[in-house]
Amino acid sequence: MSAELQELAAKAWVYGFPLVFDLDQVNRFVAEGMGSLDAAPFNTFGHARTLAGPRDTFVSVNNDTIYSIAQIDLAHGPQLLRVPDSGGAYYVLQFVDAWTNNFAYVGKRATGTAAGRFLLTGPEWSGEVPDGATRIAFPTAVGTIIGRWACDGEADLERVKELQSALTLEPVGDQEPAQGLPAPDPNVPEELRFWEKLRVYSQAYPPAAQDLVAQQAFAPLGLLETGPSPYLEAPPDLASVLTAGAEAGHQSLVTALKSGAGGAVVNGWQLMYHAFDYNDDFFEVGTLDSPEWRIEDRSKALGLRAGAAMAGLWGNHGYEAAYAPIYHDSEGNELSGEHDYTLTFAPTPPVDAFWSITMYDLPEFFLVDNPIDRYSIGDRTPGLIFADDGSLTITLSTVAPADPAARANWLPTPAAGFRPLLRMYSPKAEVFDGTFEIPPFVRTR
Structure with missing residues (x-):
């Protein structure tokens, strides 16, 4: 096993983990939901109706605010987001791209608490922004909006529910249904599935231009190959390198944390x-x-x-x-x-x-x-x-x-x-x- 190649695999695992982990959660929220949040299709908000508890199995989920979460797919066109007047109460809508970049905020700190309209557009979109709306350009065609509403316990839930009901998304113009995430080859062995996801997702949702240089260096690992998966029948040496690199990358992250x-x-x-x-x-x-x-x-x-x-x-x-x-x-x-x-x-x-x-x-x-x-x-x-x-x-x-x-x-x-x-x-x-x-x-x- 090449030590240099294993080191490259560990580096690639750390580089790609946010993308794979994020999109695994995107799929989860669309297909299954999470605890108090029912599953919701793309471009639709799912609303929690209570504060999070132990059955909300999400990493470091908060117990301070009520969640409203939408998975966004702009591949077929923009969405118009409407937010209500919160009457001065704290809330935040956080916008996250597929690589976990926080690229926009709407809410009390960022835009105030008055009602507003925002046009959500995908990469390379061109067109007119509706009067009275503010454009928010998504770096990747798929992203997530995480809404958090301040809630002072059970007695405050009805107020929050009214705000959630007034938070809406609608397509602009005639659009085909959201296409969702590309599907990695399900026949890839379990121990190499992370790499197949990283290969497929990184090609579907390119990173920032400055990160493409780092990504190109991962070519020896098969991550730049298009078409059929190189991991279906990966050579034993490559499979060993990828497995060991994933373990090393994971352990380095745990230690760093x-x-x-x-x-x-x-x-x-x-x-x-x-x-x-x-x-x-x-x-x-x-x-x-x-x-x-x-x-x-x-x-x-x-x-x-x-x-x-x-x-x-x-x-x-x-x-x-x-x-x-x-x-x-x-x-x-x-x-x-x-x-x-x-x-x-x-x-x-x-x-x-x-x-x-x-x-x-x-x-x-x-x-x-x-x-x-x-x-x-x-x-x-x-x-x-x-x-x-x-x-x-x-x-x-x-x-x-x-x-x-x-x-x-x-x-x-x-x-x-x-x-x-x-x-x-x-x-x-x-x-x-x-x-x-x-x-x-x-x-x-």
Whole structure:
């Protein structure tokens, strides 16, 4: 086995993982749905009617907002998106292309909360934009809109449902039905199926021009071949290289995520405020095209893109929502349900919208089932007890605390390893300039 070729395969796996993982989820949402989100065809919104719970098996799904998600296919023409007036309430529609680039935002921070119309167009589209509409150009013919509506619990659900019902998509002009994703050859052996998907998808949805150079280098792996799949009867040496490269690429990504993926680490928290800055090419409405929100080193950007997909697919740019995951306590030990912890905020995170800490299991990053149905805790959690000095101490444990105050502020953990995630929606400047410091997890048992 050529060591150089295996190294190339590992690099190609990291490069292509976001595309394959993303489009696997696109197919899933169209064919099966996800937990509280029923399946919805292309160019149609599927709406969750409750906050996400353990049956919503999606990587790092949030428990703060109600989701409205649409898979978009613009191969046959544009779609007209209508958004309602939210009456000043927070919401965001995030636009993601097939390579997981966040390329547009509509919502309170980006465009305000008044009603609006947006023309969604595919690559190489030309035509007239309807009066009163704003064009949003998709870098790839297929993409995803992830809508998040702020919801203050059960009593607020009806308000959110009314907004969801007023969120619509409709084709512009006569169009054939959406064609959906191209089908990789189903007869390719399971261990090589990732490579077949990457080959087919990368040709159907070309990346940004600057990434084509990197993609061309993967020719020895068969990824540039057109027509019948080269993996149906791949030579044993090539099959071994691809299998070993995939394992090496996957392991390198897991290791990078646990170590902070090259970002700053403060009190064990990985400050992933710039984990979604890898888009360097496509800036539509609501995005910030400025140096502090771009990554100059393209190789680093592609690695971050893969890590962001694995640990937080469809996450926002930091200026929309800042994320900080944590794997270790104040002593550097991995977090585990075998122990109890406290986390004391003094002050609480500075935001213009809201903040939360959500509990996830490992290695899937799914929500954790628990006896009180509490999957996150934050500034909108009812009944929290603050100390006289205004600080907030959260208890994290498998078993409910006996102390009433600790129980009021309890976030249940799984019995095994876990990884919480702090989200700060519409974060203030103190989050980014270091004025606000996230406190450590302190083991108490």
